[in-house]
Amino acid sequence: MNYKKHLLGISIVCICFPALSEMLPEGATKIPKASEIPNRLSIEYFSPEQIVEFKKLDHYSEPQWLTDKYVKTGKLRPVEQRLPDVPMVLKTASMPDGVGVYGGVLRHVIGGRPQGWNWSAAHSQGWGGINYIVQQCLTRTGPMYQIKPEALEVLPNLAQSWEWSEDGKALTMHLIEGAKWSDGEPFTSEDVRFYWEDTVLEPRIPSFSSQNALGEGAKLEIVDEYTIRWYFEKASQNQALYNMAFMTFCPGPAHILKSLHPKYNDNVTYEDFSNALPANEVPTVTMGPWVPVSYKDDQIIVLRRNPYYWKVDEAGNQLPYIDEVRYKLSTWESRTLETMSGSADFSNMENPPIYIETLRKLASPNSPTRAMFGPRNLAFQIQMNMNPTLSVSDDREAAIRQLNRDLKFRKAISHAIDRKSLGQALVKGPFTAEYAGGLHPETSFYREDDVVYYPYNPSLSKQYLAELGLVDTDGNGVVNFPKEVNNGDDVEIVINSGNGTADGVFNENLVSMMADIGIKLIPRLLDSVQGDSSRDAADFDWRLNRSDKELIVPMQRMEWLAPIAESGPIWHRGTENKPQVLQPFEEKMVNLAHEIFIERDAAKQADLIGQLNHEMTKNVYHVGLVAYPGALLVNKRIKNVPNAPIIAYQWAEDAVMRERFWVPQDQQLKELQPHTVPEYKLDTKK
Numbered sequence: 001m002n003y004k005k006h007l008l009g010i011s012i013v014c015i016c017f018p019a020l021s022e023m024l025p026e027g028a029t030k031i032p033k034a035s036e037i038p039n040r041l042s043i044e045y046f047s048p049e050q051i052v053e054f055k056k057l058d059h060y061s062e063p064q065w066l067t068d069k070y071v072k073t074g075k076l077r078p079v080e081q082r083l084p085d086v087p088m089v090l091k092t093a094s095m096p097d098g099v100g101v102y103g104g105v106l107r108h109v110i111g112g113r114p115q116g117w118n119w120s121a122a123h124s125q126g127w128g129g130i131n132y133i134v135q136q137c138l139t140r141t142g143p144m145y146q147i148k149p150e151a152l153e154v155l156p157n158l159a160q161s162w163e164w165s166e167d168g169k170a171l172t173m174h175l176i177e178g179a180k181w182s183d184g185e186p187f188t189s190e191d192v193r194f195y196w197e198d199t200v201l202e203p204r205i206p207s208f209s210s211q212n213a214l215g216e217g218a219k220l221e222i223v224d225e226y227t228i229r230w231y232f233e234k235a236s237q238n239q240a241l242y243n244m245a246f247m248t249f250c251p252g253p254a255h256i257l258k259s260l261h262p263k264y265n266d267n268v269t270y271e272d273f274s275n276a277l278p279a280n281e282v283p284t285v286t287m288g289p290w291v292p293v294s295y296k297d298d299q300i301i302v303l304r305r306n307p308y309y310w311k312v313d314e315a316g317n318q319l320p321y322i323d324e325v326r327y328k329l330s331t332w333e334s335r336t337l338e339t340m341s342g343s344a345d346f347s348n349m350e351n352p353p354i355y356i357e358t359l360r361k362l363a364s365p366n367s368p369t370r371a372m373f374g375p376r377n378l379a380f381q382i383q384m385n386m387n388p389t390l391s392v393s394d395d396r397e398a399a400i401r402q403l404n405r406d407l408k409f410r411k412a413i414s415h416a417i418d419r420k421s422l423g424q425a426l427v428k429g430p431f432t433a434e435y436a437g438g439l440h441p442e443t444s445f446y447r448e449d450d451v452v453y454y455p456y457n458p459s460l461s462k463q464y465l466a467e468l469g470l471v472d473t474d475g476n477g478v479v480n481f482p483k484e485v486n487n488g489d490d491v492e493i494v495i496n497s498g499n500g501t502a503d504g505v506f507n508e509n510l511v512s513m514m515a516d517i518g519i520k521l522i523p524r525l526l527d528s529v530q531g532d533s534s535r536d537a538a539d540f541d542w543r544l545n546r547s548d549k550e551l552i553v554p555m556q557r558m559e560w561l562a563p564i565a566e567s568g569p570i571w572h573r574g575t576e577n578k579p580q581v582l583q584p585f586e587e588k589m590v591n592l593a594h595e596i597f598i599e600r601d602a603a604k605q606a607d608l609i610g611q612l613n614h615e616m617t618k619n620v621y622h623v624g625l626v627a628y629p630g631a632l633l634v635n636k637r638i639k640n641v642p643n644a645p646i647i648a649y650q651w652a653e654d655a656v657m658r659e660r661f662w663v664p665q666d667q668q669l670k671e672l673q674p675h676t677v678p679e680y681k682l683d684t685k686k
C-alpha cells in the first residue's frame with residue numbers, strides 16, 4: 001500500500017552530520033541521560049491483515065432487541081441491508097479476548113466540552129475520545145502501534161484500498177461501497193468532495209486540515225461515486241495517507257451540511273455554517289460506532305449504538321459490542337480518579353501530580369483497574385507566538401512577538417528554567433526527565449545526539465537579556481523594554497495555560513523562575529474550549545502546552561512542527577492577511593520537512609527527521625520543560641483491551657479500537673437508554 005516502513009521499535013543507524021559536541025552553541029550541552037523507569041508495557045505485534053480485512057460474510061447478526069424492536073416493526077431495514085455489501089471485518093487474531101457478546105456500557109469522563117458537532121468547521125467535541133467516535137476518517141493510524149515494524153502501513157477505514165500511479169504523483173482511493181451514515185443516507189465520494197472543496201479549501205471556514213498539509217499542492221478528482229484520485233506536485237507524498245486519518249480528513253455528512261452552507265443556501269453566512277450543529281443538536285449524524293443521542297450541558301453526553309455501523313466481527317456480528325457509551329463532563333483529573341475508583345472505565349493517566357496516589361491504589365489487589373505504563377512520550381513546553389501581527393492588539397503584544405522571534409531571547413528563557421526542580425515539583429521520584437523541546441525522548445525517531453540543550457544557567461539568561469537591551473531601569477525588579485519600545489514599560493508576559501493541577505504546578509514555578517531573571521509572567525488559566533479557541537486564533541504571548549503525537553510520529557502532522565502551511569506550528573500560524581514571517585532556520589525546517597515526506601528509504605528518512613529535531617532544539621523553536629510517562633487505565637471488566645501506550649500514532653482511545661470492546665453479561669452495567677438507537681426527525685435529512 002504505501003512505500004516506506006519505519007517506526008516504533010526499529011533501530012536506525014546513520015551518522016550523517018558531524019558529531020554534535022564539535023558544534024554546540026555557547027551555553028548549550030548535551031541532554032542529560034534520564035533515570036530508568038520500569039517500562040512494563042509489552043506490545044503484541046500483528047500484520048495489518050490480522051487486524052482488518054474487507055470481506056462479504058454469509059451471515060450477519062445484531063443484538064436481539066434491535067431486531068425485535070426496530071426491524072420487526074419496520075423502523076429499520078434488516079441488518080444485512082444496513083451493512084455495506086462488503087463490510088470491514090475486524091479479525092479475531094488480533095482481539096485479546098476474541099469474539100464478544102452484546103450489551104453493557106462504557107463510561108468515559110472528560111475535562112473538555114463540545115464546541116459542536118460540525119468538525120468540518122474545526123469544532124471539537126470535548127476530546128477524550130468522543131472525537132474519535134464521531135469523526136470517521138479515510139484512513140486510520142491509531143492501531144498502527146501494534147503492526148510489526150516490517151509490515152508497517154497506514155490502515156484503511158472509509159477508504160478501503162488505494163494505489164499510487166507509476167510516477168508516484170497520483171493516489172487513487174477506493175471508498176467503502178454502500179456504507180451508510182447513522183441516519184441511513186449513503187456515504188459517497190460527494191461527502192469527500194464537499195469536505196475538501198467546500199470546507200478545507202474554503203478560506204472563510206476554519207478547518208482542521210489544509211491543502212499543503214496533505215501534500216504540496218494536493219488536488220482532488222472525483223472519479224465516481226466510490227473512487228477519488230489525488231494529484232500531488234511531487235512523487236511519493238506518503239504523509240498524505242497519515243493526514244487522511246484523524247483529524248485532518250474526516251468528512252462530515254454532506255447531505256446535512258450542504259443546506260447549512262452559503263454556497264448551497266443563500267440564507268446563511270459562513271459564520272452560520274461554522275456555528276451549525278451546536279452540541280445540543282442531537283442525535284448527531286456520524287459514521288462512527290456510537291451516536292450522541294442526548295446532551296446535558298456540563299453534565300453528560302449519552303451515545304447509543306449506530307445501527308448502520310459498517311464493521312463486523314468474523315462471526316458476522318455487527319459492531320460495536322457495547323450498546324451505550326457515556327461521556328461525563330467533568331475534569332481531566334477526575335477522569336483518572338474515577339477510573340481508579342471504578343466509577344469510570346477509561347483514562348489516559350497523564351497528570352503527574354496524582355501519579356503517586358494512583359500508583360498506591362493500583363497496588364491494591366482489589367483495584368478495579370488495570371494499568372499499562374508507557375514510555376516517556378508526554379512532555380510540556382512553552383510555545384512563544386512568532387507571528388509578528390496576527391491577533392496583536394497593542395504595543396506590548398507587538399513587542400513580545402518581536403522578543404519571541406529572537407533566538408537570544410528564547411535561549412535566555414531556556415537557561416532560566418530549572419527543569420530538575422520543575423520535574424520534582426510535578427511529581428517526586430524518577431518519573432520526569434529534563435526536556436529540551438523537539439521530539440519526545442523514548443520514541444523511535446529520537447536520538448540524543450540530535451538534541452541541543454540550553455540548561456539552567458540564570459546568569460547567562462540575565463546576560464542575554466541585557467544584550468537585548470532589557471534592563472531594569474526603574475529598580476522595581478522587572479526588566480524594562482528599551483525606551484523606544486512599548487514606552488520602556490516592564491516586560492510582562494501572559495502565559496495561557498489549562499486549569500489542571502499540572503498547569504498550576506508549572507505556572508507557579510515558571511512565575512518564580514522568570515521573576516529571578518526579571519520577567520513578570522502572568523498566568524491566564526483557560527478551560528478547554530477557551531484554550532482551543534485562543535490557540536486557533538493565535539491569541540497568546542506564550543502558551544503552556546502538553547505536546548501531542550506530532551512529536552512522536554513527525555510526518556503525521558508535520559505542519560505542527562515546521563511551518564509548511566499557514567496552519568503551521570501552533571506558535572507560528574498565519575492567515576491570508578497576517579501571514580507567517582519565516583526566519584531562515586524555519587525555511588530550512590520547511591525544506592527538511594518536504595524531503596522527509598518524499599524520502600522512501602527508512603534510514604535516510606529517520607536521519608532527516610533527526611536533522612529536523614536538531615534545528616528545532618538548536619533554535620529553541622519551543623522551550624522544552626519536562627518529559628514524563630503516562631499510563632492507560634481501563635476497568636478490569638472490559639474485554640478485548642490490548643496493551644497500548646496512551647499516545648503513539650494517536651491517543652489510546654483510537655489505538656485500542658473500542659468498537660471491539662465487550663463486557664461479559666454478568667458484569668454489564670445498567671444502561672441509561674436501554675434498547676434504543678438514534679431516531680432522526682425527518683426534517684434533518686435536508
Ligand code: BQZ
Binds near residue numbers: 127131332548651
Ligand atoms: C486524550 C485526547 C483524545 C488536544 C486533547 C486536549 C485538547 C487539545 C488534545 C488526552 C485530550 C486528553 O487531549 O487530554 O488524554 O484523551 O483528549 O483526543 O488536551 O485540549 O486541544 O490536542 O489531544
